Amino acid sequence: MVIDNTYYGNHAVRNTTRGLRLYNEVGYIDIHGDSVSYHYMVRDYLGSIRAIVGPGGTLEQATDYTVTGIPYTATTDQSGNRRLHTGKELRTFNGLYHYDNHARIYDPLTGRFTTIDPLAGQYPSLTPYNHCANNPLTFIDSNGMEIVIAEEDRKNTSFNMRLGLVRSALRKYRLSQQYDEIEQSKEFKLTIKNASGDKNSNYFEPSTQTLYIDLFNAVIHKEGVNSPLFILRHEMDHIHAYMVDRVGYKMRMEAKDKQYDNLEEKRVITGDDIKAGKVLEEPTRTKHGQYIRVYIDDPTSNDLNIEIVREKQHLINNSEMK
Numbered sequence: 402m403v404i405d406n407t408y409y410g411n412h413a414v415r416n417t418t419r420g421l422r423l424y425n426e427v428g429y430i431d432i433h434g435d436s437v438s439y440h441y442m443v444r445d446y447l448g449s450i451r452a453i454v455g456p457g458g459t460l461e462q463a464t465d466y467t468v469t470g471i472p473y474t475a476t477t478d479q480s481g482n483r484r485l486h487t488g489k490e491l492r493t494f495n496g497l498y499h500y501d502n503h504a505r506i507y508d509p510l511t512g513r514f515t516t517i518d519p520l521a522g523q524y525p526s527l528t529p530y531n532h533c534a535n536n537p538l539t540f541i542d543s544n545g546m547e548i549v550i551a552e553e554d555r556k557n558t559s560f561n562m563r564l565g566l567v568r569s570a571l572r573k574y575r576l577s578q579q580y581d582e583i584e585q586s587k588e589f590k591l592t593i594k595n596a597s598g599d600k601n602s603n604y605f606e607p608s609t610q611t612l613y614i615d616l617f618n619a620v621i622h623k624e625g626v627n628s629p630l631f632i633l634r635h636e637m638d639h640i641h642a643y644m645v646d647r648v649g650y651k652m653r654m655e656a657k658d659k660q661y662d663n664l665e666e667k668r669v670i671t672g673d674d675i676k677a678g679k680v681l682e683e684p685t686r687t688k689h690g691q692y693i694r695v696y697i698d699d700p701t702s703n704d705l706n707i708e709i710v711r712e713k714q715h716l717i718n719n720s721e722m723k
């Protein structure tokens with residue numbers, strides 16, 4: 402029996418007579434006395450929870466949904482998990498059958514919200530009770546206020562998870578001093594954007610204080626492979642320099658350098674990049690030159706297939722000869 406639920410954004414603590422259940426984006430942890438067990442959510446492209454996988458890989462819940470989100474084949478349910486369609490919580494108390502989308506309550510039986518859209522005036526062609534512009538296979542409603550393309554949302558979620566992984570790895574390796582100071586600054590507000598797939602990524606735009614970073618691809622250059630972790634630290638080094646001394650940063654950026662393009666790159670590549678390279682066992686560049694990006698599963702690693710690395714390095718060497 403549930404005694405109470407406490408919510409912290411996407412996180413929740415469920416206090417039951419059996420113990421505690423702690424929810425986050427990837428699953429939940431059950432704590433019953435001395436026993437602690439981890440349970441993972443398997444999501445589809447809409448973010449719907451299709452399965453709960455428990456300790457040892459046991460299938461504890463499996464769910465399919467109608468288009469509007471009615472769960473219809475719970476082939477097994479030993480979990481009691483109520484986070485279902487698009488990851489929202491299904492409320493069944495008092496005979497109701499509603500999803501809690503934060504700002505509004507969604508009724509999957511009619512495919513509509515129970516109250517009108519506070520921004521309905523902006524969408525005169527749609528009923529104010531509509532859910533996902535009546536296109537729940539393309540869009541998801543993240544909070545009852547706005548709809549987003551499901552695919553985009555999934556990319557952002559995996560980007561944020563990668564950023565979290567890289568962030569904690571930098572702390573673990575004691576390479577996060579500049580990152581920490583940037584985060585702690587009251588005047589300087591850095592925006593970090595997922596630039597995976599963009600031609601222009603891994604660069605800092607001072608005018609908007611935005612970092613465009615690709616955490617899905619490692620970088621292969623002549624000296625070897627650098628992880629997204631290494632690249633993020635490199636960028637934070639530039640951003641920190643800009644934050645503490647804009648004039649000096651600008652002067653170094655404008656001062657050309659044969660080997661490293663400019664003196665700001667030289668400062669980072671021949672400075673803390675070498676220190677980070679030693680800690681992470683990654684190579685540092687001997688020039689600020691050409692590179693090729695290759696997808697990597699683990700953003701904290703530079704461990705790519707050696708054949709792929711050689712092939713890409715061959716391409717780089719050939720293009721530089723021309």
Ligand SMILES: [Zn+2]
Nearest residue numbers: 635639666669
């Ligand atoms: Zn750089």
